Amino acid sequence: MSNLSKNKEFEIKRVADLAAQVVAEKSDRNVPLLLLGLQDILDTVVPGSANASAIKKTIWGLDLLPSVLIALKQDFSQITGKWDTAASLSKILAQCSVGLDPSESHEFYAIFLPESCERLLILCRNIQHRYTKIPEKTLKLKDDLIKDFQEVMEALRCLYSAHIFLTTHVLRSNYLLQMLITDDKETSIVLLGLIQNCVRVNVLVLQSVSDKVVFSLLDEMIYKLSAFNDAEVGAAATRALVNIADVHPPLIQLLYNRYKGLRPLLSRWTGQGFGRDLKKLLGLLDAGSEHQAQLLRLHRAAVTIQAIWKGYKSRKQLKKADNAFTNFQKTFRAKQEVRDRKMDRDRRQRELHHQLLVSRRQALRDSRQKQLDMIAALHPSDVNQYLQKSQVNAAVKIQAHWKGYQERQRLGLRKATAQQVKAAMVIQSYVRRWLKQREQDRMDITLYTLPPGLSDERRVELQAVIDKYRENHPPKQRSREKMEELHSRSHDLLSKHLMLRGVDRKKEQRRRALLAALETDADLIINAPKLQDANERNIHQFQSQSRPVAAKAKADHDIIIQSLQQPWWRKFHMEEKTDEEIQQEYGEFRIL
Secondary structure, eight states: OOHHHHHHHHHHHHHHHHHHHHHHOOOTTTHHHHHTHHHHHHHTSOTTSHHHHHHHHHHHHTTHHHHHHHHTTSOGGGSTTTHHHHHHHHHHHHHHHTTOOOSOHHIIIIIIHHHHHHHHHHHHHHHHHHHHHSOTTOHHHHHHHHHHHHHHHHHHHHHHHHSTTHHHHHHHOHHHHHHHSOOOHHHHHHHHHHHHHHHHHOTTHHHHSOHHHHHHHHHHHHHHHHHOOOHHHHHHHHHHHHHHHHHOTHHHHHHHHHOTTHHHHHGGGTTSSOHHHHHHHHHHHHHOSHHHHHHHHHHHHHHHHHHHHHHHHHHHHHHHHHHHHHHHHHHHHHHHHHHHHHHHHHHHHHHHHHHHHHHHHHHHHHHHHHHHHHHHHSOGGGHHHHHHHHHHHHHHHHHHHHHHHHHHHHHHHHHHHHHHHHHHHHHHHHHHHHHHHHHHHHHSOOTTOOOOOOOHHHHHHHHHHHHHHHHHSOOOOOOHHHHHHHHHHHHHHHHHHHHHHHHHHHHHHHHHHHHHHHHHHHHHHHTOOOGGGOOHHHHHHHSOSOHHHHHHHHHHHHHHHHHHHSOGGGGTTOOOOOHHHHHHHSGGGOOO
């Protein structure tokens, strides 16, 4: 068994023991004190849980709730704890009744709950009666009583909030009207809040009560607005009237027709701290009808929306203005800082320029003074020679500076010209490469050119060879695995042939080109004219278009000519070159 089940059984056992003690108790004054033990049991469970519902049903089944209701009928001034005990019992009554749905629903809803509301109102009436009879000197006792009064009212509020139909019984009760007819400030505020809360909980409650009850409640509210001078009472009465008018629009017409002097009466409450509710009530009175009140409410809602929107827009604009002003200040300070730095830099540059100018002038003075001292130290006959030499040196320096300036001016043009030449060379190299590649592509045959077809005689001859081979080599009986293996091998051979077909064709093309070149060269050599009959056209035919080949041929020709010009005795030591040496020497010029 789980801990929750054990706790549930334990609490139910406690309720049963408490019920047995209440039944066995002989003195009625001790019964309320015993019933206070229900609060300890209710505090041990979570409100709204399954254990709480089971315990509440057990309390109802053992008639403990009726016992609490009977105990509330006693005079608590003679019981221990007095009215604090009554307030605690009212709290227990409300807590056990909320969320309880017993099997005897008629007895619970039709008899017990209305009687509970009536009993709580009677208890509030008794507490209010004793509160108003106590003199002002005993403030401690008055504070305790008003606290108990508020606790009982809170229990009543919880009771009719859970069971909405009880709001009608509360407003119809004569005890509520008797309590409302009072000149006490604290209890009046609590009662006005109770009426306001009833209307909020059940918006149709005023339609379920008679006009006499409505008139009586309104008369007391209007009376408090006219007779009381306390701002809290006026605020509570005004708030109650506004809330009732909001949930029950026909009340507006009633206020306008029945209470003609209400509007001038409300003017004396201006500036008392509840101007918003007062302004709303005055607007309802000015409307005079439900339709006008609805229009006024819509107008007020529109004004509120516009005010909120304008406030939001103004705050947004103000924030944007603040940000703009902040950015403006930041930008202005940044610009001012840049300007100050620039001014400081200019000032330092001016000072440096001035110092350089002063130093140059001083150096010029020193050089001239030194020159005058040197002239003064010379012999008079050497002065003219020295001056001429100085003029020549000065002219050389001036010419050097001028030529350097001119060369620096031409340097940019030379760089641009060199860059253009370099660019032209790059462009030409790319164009030549492209033209060469284009010529090579034009000379290459396409890889997809099919080989020439067979003639009819060749086809008949090959077919005869195939038939003869089939007669001499009849097909063997092979298994499916061997046939698949043979098929895969033939497929691989065919794929290899198709892959290498392009390479073989290209090699065949190169062989044909080489044979054609050899035949051309052979025809040229055979048909070559004699040296005395040769002309420029024949020379051009025998010239090679490749510069490396031409250079190599010219070098070999020179070597042969030199060897022919050597004396005969120098040729004994000359050895003929082997084929490997010739191939190595001419390897870089071989035709591919």
